[in-house]
Every structure is written in C-alpha cells, then in structure tokens.
Amino acid sequence: MTSTRGFAQAGGYGGYRSFDYLEGGADYHAFELTPEIDRLPLYDLGLDENEREHAERLLQNSLVISLHDHPQVFPLDMSQAVEYGRTGRYPVGFEGLSYSGMDVVFDNLAGPTGCIVSHYSWTWADVAYDIGHRLADLAHQDYVRIVRSVRDIREIQGTGHLGWVLALEAASMIDNDLDRLDILYGWGVRQMGLVYNESNLLGGGLKEFSDGGLTRFGHRAVRRMNQLGISVDLSHAGDRTSIDAIAASEAPVTITHAGARGVWPSERMKPDHVLRALADSGGLLGIEAAPNSTLSPRHPGHDIEAVMHHFEYCVELMGIDHVTFGPDTLYADHARIHTEFAPLFGATIAPTLPASGADELSRIGVDEELTAPKADHCAGMENPTEVFRNAIGWLVKHGYSDEDIRKVVGGNTMRVLEQTWR
Known part of the structure; x- marks a missing residue:
C-alpha cells in the first residue's frame, strides 16, 4: 500500500476542516x-499478509486511546511557525485523524506560542483563549465528540466518531488559586500536568538543577484534582516531585509521555525508581515518540524500533498493565518546530543527569555521555495517523x-480513568 488513503477511514468523518465556519484570510490569518x-x-514494518490483516483487525476492533498528542496542523513553511503560534488559532488534523483507527485522543492544547515548550509561561488568559478556540471549532463539526467521563468513552467506541479529551501540560496558570482547577474541570479539562520543566508553585521541574519536591500548595492541588476527577500528569516533573505526587495522590497518576532513563540518558526520561513507584501505585506510563526523545543505543537515529525498546524495557520493569x-x-515537521521556537527562549544551561539515573545507566552498562545524531522525525511514528497502526x-x-x-493500546488507560475520573 502506497498511501494512507488506502486504509479504513472513520465513518463519522464528513469532510469538515478547522474553522470552515469562517472565511480564511478575511476572518483570520x-x-x-x-x-x-x-x-x-x-x-514498512516488514509484515506478511497475515500479520497485516491481524494487525488491522485489532486496530479496528480494539479500544484505542492516545494518552498524549497534539493533533493540530502546522504551516507547510516552517519559517512561519512562530508567526502561526502567535495567532492563537490552531487547526486540527481532522482528516488525518479519521484514518488513525483511534477511538479517543487526549488533546494537549498548544499554549500561547503554539509550541509545547511554552507551557511554563502560560497565563490564565492564554488558557481561556486556547480552550475557547478549540471548543468553538469542535462545536461546528460532528466527527469529534468531547469526552468528559468514562461512560462517554464506552459510548463512542465503534460509532465511527473520535472521542476528544481536553488536557493541559502544566498547572502554572492557576497561580495560587485552587478554584481555577474547578473552572478548568467545568470547561472540560480532564488531564493536567503539575509542572512543565521549570519549577512553579506546585513543584520542581525536570530541567532544574535541584528538585525540592511537591510543595504544600502542590499537595493541595493534587487533592483538589483527585476530588474533581482530573488525571495528574508527571511527564515534565522532576524525580522527587514525581515520587511525592505519586504518594500524595489518592488516585493512580500518569506519566503520559516519556520513556526509560535506563535506556537513554536524558532527564526527559524517567528513572527506574520513579517508574516502579508509578506501577506500584497503580499508575500508567505512556511511551513517547516525539523526535529525539525516546532514543536508544541499539537503534541509531530515532524510529519505531527505538520507541519499542523503551516500551519493552518498561513492560519488563513495570508490568504490561502499567x-x-x-x-x-x-x-x-516536528523537529523543525523546536528549531524555530528555540531562539524565543534564549540560551539555557542543561542540568546534569540526576545521580539516580546515572547509577542505573552504569548498572546496565550504558555510557551517560552517549549521543545520537539528530533525527528530523521518528520513523514509523511520525504523526497521529500512523502511530497506533x-x-x-x-x-x-x-x-x-x-x-x-x-491492554497497551487502550485497556490500561481505561482502568486508570475508571479509578481517577468522577
């Protein structure tokens, strides 16, 4: 097969494209x-015909949930990425998603610059603007259905429609006002990170030289998120903050997009002791596939084989249910996005790898100075359309x-949501 259009397309998609209710160029840029x-x-995965048919049946007949994605479409000319980001209006890839086989996607809203590196600077006004625009767009089409409960997910499976969960990568914008969590819940947010790389009022970020752990306010925020039914995400939290939050939460928590530091020496990956604590508490790890993230010394560059090295390592460590x-x-062009936005954030000094991570790497014989050539995409997991197939x-x-x-394409997520959402 030479084109995605040869795959099964969701019957609920009717051809809508983002902001069809407006006139491009007149009403918006x-x-x-x-x-x-x-x-x-x-x-090409190298599957034989029986394997392809088997995999396609599983894709179509299983509950498939992406725990973390950014299902929007960026400009073809990536030199326009910063300008695009400042418009605050981000089109969704409805057509591409209709070929994905997914039943539910967690949409992590883009932030004021349209780039995932900006969440630590998000303001309350930015969040209201982004959520409002997304909800206005979704309200004018019929393929996507907003998901607010486990019941919504059960009802949507097999209908040809796509369930849509609103999510945020950091809680920085709530400042010190817990009641803003209630407002976000009312707007439909069902998953939220505590911090995004840099520390905030809730806890320490993974880029900091030291991590003071979950603050008192952070403990209160976790409790309120448990009471409301908002899933706690620790993907960009520091190691100590992660351990503290796992212990503080009455419901299982998630690390929605990461990998194993025991495979690749990056603070963006999680050390074994955090992953074990996550599994012991009933929580869930989502394996990351953004370019140059879940790298592997066994697989130069970045492709599905490197991603699945992290997957198999974590299954061995945590168990298939987690x-x-x-x-x-x-x-x-995901890698180009980071290149285009990097100058906006100035030069930064990378922290040293946490000692716990270095110890684990030494134990398995991986050189912590290991480097890999930069990849412009993760081959085989380049966009939301192809990942789960x-x-x-x-x-x-x-x-x-x-x-x-x-279990690993949706069942495990449902188990955690049943214990988390109210």
Whole structure:
C-alpha cells in the first residue's frame, strides 16, 4: 500500500476542516498547512499478509486511546511557525485523524506560542483563549465528540466518531488559586500536568538543577484534582516531585509521555525508581515518540524500533498493565518546530543527569555521555495517523498476544480513568 488513503477511514468523518465556519484570510490569518496525509512515505514494518490483516483487525476492533498528542496542523513553511503560534488559532488534523483507527485522543492544547515548550509561561488568559478556540471549532463539526467521563468513552467506541479529551501540560496558570482547577474541570479539562520543566508553585521541574519536591500548595492541588476527577500528569516533573505526587495522590497518576532513563540518558526520561513507584501505585506510563526523545543505543537515529525498546524495557520493569502509548505527535515537521521556537527562549544551561539515573545507566552498562545524531522525525511514528497502526503491527510481528495488545493500546488507560475520573 502506497498511501494512507488506502486504509479504513472513520465513518463519522464528513469532510469538515478547522474553522470552515469562517472565511480564511478575511476572518483570520490562514496559512498553507502541512499535508495531513502522506507527508512522508508510509513506513514498512516488514509484515506478511497475515500479520497485516491481524494487525488491522485489532486496530479496528480494539479500544484505542492516545494518552498524549497534539493533533493540530502546522504551516507547510516552517519559517512561519512562530508567526502561526502567535495567532492563537490552531487547526486540527481532522482528516488525518479519521484514518488513525483511534477511538479517543487526549488533546494537549498548544499554549500561547503554539509550541509545547511554552507551557511554563502560560497565563490564565492564554488558557481561556486556547480552550475557547478549540471548543468553538469542535462545536461546528460532528466527527469529534468531547469526552468528559468514562461512560462517554464506552459510548463512542465503534460509532465511527473520535472521542476528544481536553488536557493541559502544566498547572502554572492557576497561580495560587485552587478554584481555577474547578473552572478548568467545568470547561472540560480532564488531564493536567503539575509542572512543565521549570519549577512553579506546585513543584520542581525536570530541567532544574535541584528538585525540592511537591510543595504544600502542590499537595493541595493534587487533592483538589483527585476530588474533581482530573488525571495528574508527571511527564515534565522532576524525580522527587514525581515520587511525592505519586504518594500524595489518592488516585493512580500518569506519566503520559516519556520513556526509560535506563535506556537513554536524558532527564526527559524517567528513572527506574520513579517508574516502579508509578506501577506500584497503580499508575500508567505512556511511551513517547516525539523526535529525539525516546532514543536508544541499539537503534541509531530515532524510529519505531527505538520507541519499542523503551516500551519493552518498561513492560519488563513495570508490568504490561502499567504501560501504554502517549506519542506526543502532530502534523508537521516536528523537529523543525523546536528549531524555530528555540531562539524565543534564549540560551539555557542543561542540568546534569540526576545521580539516580546515572547509577542505573552504569548498572546496565550504558555510557551517560552517549549521543545520537539528530533525527528530523521518528520513523514509523511520525504523526497521529500512523502511530497506533504501526505500534499494533510491531506488537503482532513480535508475538504479543491479542489480550496484551488490547491492554497497551487502550485497556490500561481505561482502568486508570475508571479509578481517577468522577
């Protein structure tokens, strides 16, 4: 097969494109957008015909949930990325998503610059603006259905529609006002990170030289999120803050998009002791696939094999019931986005790898100075359309049972949501 358009398309998609209710160029600044379909050639997993058919049946018949994505479309000319980010109006890749086989996607809203590196500077007004624009767009189409409860997910599976969960990567914008969490819940937010790389009033970020742990206000925020039914995400939290939050939460928490520091020496990955604590508490890890994140010394560059190295390591460490996928993908040249936005944030001094992570790397014989060539995309997991089709195909090819595949593509997420959402 040479094109994504040869795959099954969701029956609920009727052709709507973002902001069709407005006139581009007159009502808002319209950019020429990156193609949602076949920006790059389809990735060849090397499946035989029986494996392809088996994988496709599983994709279509299983509950498939992406725990973390940015399903928006960026400009084709990435030199316009910063200008695009400042408009505050971000188109959704509805057509691309209609070929993905997903039942539910957690949409992590983009922030004031349209880039995931900006969440630590998000203001309350920025959040209201972004959520309002997204909800206005979704209100004018019929393919996507907003998800606010586990019941909503159960009702949407098999209907040809896509469930949509509003999520935020940091709680910095609540300042010191817990009641803002209630407002976010009322707007539909059901998942939220505590911090985004830099420390805030709730706790320490993973980029800090030291992590003081979950603050008293952070403890209160976790309690309120438990009371409301907002899933706690620790993807960008420091190691001590993560351990503290896992202990403080009465409901299982999530690390929605990360990997194992025992595979790759980056503070962005999580050390074994944090992953074990997450699993012991009933929590869930989503394996990341953004370019140059879940790298592996066994697989130069960045591709699905490197991602699945992290997956298998974490399954061995945590158990199959505590791992899923949080791909962190979008429709664009993802690596170029980081390049374009980097000057806005100035030069930064990278922290040293936490000692616990260095100890684990030494134990498994990985050099903490290990480097890899920069990849411009993660081959085989480049965008939301292809991630789960290829993940399931890989799992079929490598002999995973249908039961375990169903767990890691959606079943494990449902288990945690049943214990978390109210």
